[in-house]
Amino acid sequence: MADIITIEGGIEIPQSDVISVFSDTAKLQPYIDRVRDEVSTEKIDLTTDKSRKAIGSRAHKVSKIKTALTKIGKDSVADLKKQVLEVNAGVKYAEEKLSQLRDETRKPLTDWEKEKERLEEIEHQKEEARIQAIQDEINNIRNFAVLAGNESIEHIAGLIEALDTIDPSEGFDEFTQDALVAIAETKGELAQAMQAKITERQQAEQQAQLQKEREENEKLRRELAELKANAAASKAPPEATINQTESRADLQATQQNVDNLQRQIDQDKQCLAHADGQAYHQGKKELDENQARLDRMKSTLPKLNILAGKKPPAVINQASVTVEFTEYQKGYIDALEQYAHWKDGVMYVGTGGKTLTEAVSEFIASNKTVA
Template identity: 30%
Template sequence: MSETTELSVIEIKPEQAPALYIPNGLDSYLEHIKASVSEAPDLSTDKGRKRVASLSASVSRSKTLIEKPGREYLKRLKEAVKPAEQEIKRFVDACDALRDEVRRPLTEWEAEQEMLAAEKQMQEWHTEALELNAAFDKELALQIEAAHATALLDNYEYDRDIAEKKAEAERQRIAHEEELKRQAAEQARIEAEATAQREREAALQREADLKAQAELAEANRIAAEKKAEQDRIDAANKAEADRLAAAQQAEREKQEAIEAEQLKAKQEADRIQREAKQKEDARLAEEQRIADEAAARAADVAHRKTIGTDIVNDLLANAKIDRVQAIQILTALKDGNIRHTTIHY
């Protein structure tokens, strides 16, 4: 498989990103990359060393092809967060304004009720003041009537004092009613301000809660990004460690295979040498046997010839026959044609 073919099959489209850049979502690509560099080139050759460098560069290129769209996807996620935050804030502000607008009639009604309650209280106080004033007027009328009874006997100065007392009483009644009205209005104002303050504090608290939630979400997002980055680094380190371990294992297995082949070749060479030696020994032994047999036959022939010569000579010396006759007698003896005779070689 060429490097171009290895890399061309790794392509991540934007619409695939959400389903891939999740925990263990890239395992299939990692397995594919591992499979594409699972060779064990011979480092003893220049071609093998160049092939190892090429495989390593292929892993880096494959990593870039997967990491780059992942970074772009992560960038899009980060960019998507800001509009979401702005939209959430706009939505919350709009809901708060809508809530206040929806509640405004109730708030106004509550303020009106408080005002009515204050006016009712003031009316009650006013009624109480009128009753007190009526009682006072009644008492005053009695006093006036009594004074009038005696006025005939008193002078003008006494009538003026009575009138002044009545005027003072009226001023006190009016002042008391005004004070009651003022107190009721002040109480209504204080309660309205307290209600408004509670609403403002509640709104500030909600805003603070939303801000805290947004900050927590941002912190969680940053923590998730850091964890994802650390996981990526850890995975890269582990992949590199696995690659080195695999390369070392492959080198050990290659060396073991070489040593096994060398041992097998040596054993085969020893076997061939032993068989060749055995064949050579057998050939030499056979040649020796043949030579020994030939020598034995030659020696036997020479021995038989010597004995035959001795017999022929003895016949010539002891019988009055010629050599031809002696040889004929020797031949008859050798062929066993003369009974009761045997030649002992």
């Protein structure tokens, strides 16, 4: 015979039916209705103390039945809850062990992937460093044209020549075209700056020459006025003396203009050697004009010598001019230092493996003076 669970009120539930009853409210409802019938048989009377106590007793009875009935339901699943906890623990154990086994199985591949990522990151950093180094060199090229404003013509010429030593086909890789553009644009800017300096120098020298000529002419005018006054006082014919004095003044002024213009032409030739583009064409035009002017001046010297009472020279000697390129060398060396970069504790110039010290020494040895 099946085990029967009995609680207060004569309620009986077969042990085998407990889970089925509590799993279906339709099966549970008859037990609840039985309790209701048992406590609802008496008529409610609140006029007497006995009746009121009877109502309270019936409510207490319902409470006791509730506690007993729900305990049956809870007890019926206690073992099931324990089983669920045990199953959950087993599931967790299986998950942990199999995850560990999975990771151990995959570890060689995981280690290989991590090493691959590490090596790729190293290569990526090397590539970024390589590109940055090239960009820095291109920026250094463009920095040649960043001038303070007080550089001499020779200094700028040295910068231009230093640019000409940079070989854009070496070390710039895929940025060779960028290097070519940077060199061309920087040389153009430096050529413009040098042309502006040449024009500024020419204007200053012309103003100084004009002032000097005005002062000398004023001195000659005073001398002529004095000669005329002395000739009038002595009643001697002054014309020959006066004319000769005037011719000597013309000779002196013309010779001085020839010397000044010759120096200017020598400087223009030097600067023109480093110019290109518009600056070269403008400089060449001015050089040709000055040369033609110099030739015209020289052609008048023999006649002026005769008028001044001097024997005309058979040959007009021109002393060779030796120009010391102190500023030029300084500009070139500054450019080398600006373009140089550090590598392993040594400063190198460009990408050819030449140290800064070697480059400076070679330049000084080959550019001591320019005749």
